[in-house]
Amino acid sequence: MWRAVRKWRPVYWQKGISTQRIPSTSNTSDTPITLENPYKEPPKKCILCGVSVDYKNVQLLSQFISPYTGRIFGRHITGLCGKKQKHISKAIKKAQQMGFMSVTFKDPTFLKDPNICDFKLRE
Numbered sequence: 001m002w003r004a005v006r007k008w009r010p011v012y013w014q015k016g017i018s019t020q021r022i023p024s025t026s027n028t029s030d031t032p033i034t035l036e037n038p039y040k041e042p043p044k045k046c047i048l049c050g051v052s053v054d055y056k057n058v059q060l061l062s063q064f065i066s067p068y069t070g071r072i073f074g075r076h077i078t079g080l081c082g083k084k085q086k087h088i089s090k091a092i093k094k095a096q097q098m099g100f101m102s103v104t105f106k107d108p109t110f111l112k113d114p115n116i117c118d119f120k121l122r123e
Contacts, residue, residue: 046081047116053087055094058101063116064088067106079117 055061064073064080072092075085095101 044079046079046084048080048084048088053084053091055091055098056100057091058095058107059110059113060116061088061092061095061101062106062110063113065092065101065106067111070102070104070106077117 053060064078065071066073072089075082078085078088080088092101096103101107
């Protein structure tokens with residue numbers, strides 16, 4: 001019985017039998033060219049990266065609070081990165097504690113300012 005099993009097993013130890021694959025010499029002119037997707041949207045970047053956030057810049061900070069409630073907009077609305085969102089919320093709270101900003105509503109002088117982010121189109 002062992003002789004029959006030996007016939008079925010591949011024999012690699014004999015001379016002239018190689019276990020390495022031979023690379024195929026196929027014509028590579030038929031292979032498709034790999035291109036980047038032209039319809040892929042570029043990754044969205046944080047609008048405040050590279051800008052220093054200060055609690056005294058009330059006009060900038062007022063862009064990130066609700067005009068009706070005075071609450072800070074979240075990251076999904078503002079489109080900021082986590083680091084800058086944290087800086088913004090800390091600066092807004094500090095400005096409110098120092099008396100530069102109102103706590104309950106947005107300052108009426110900044111209501112007509114153009115928005116940095118388009119909050120209505122954000123998902």
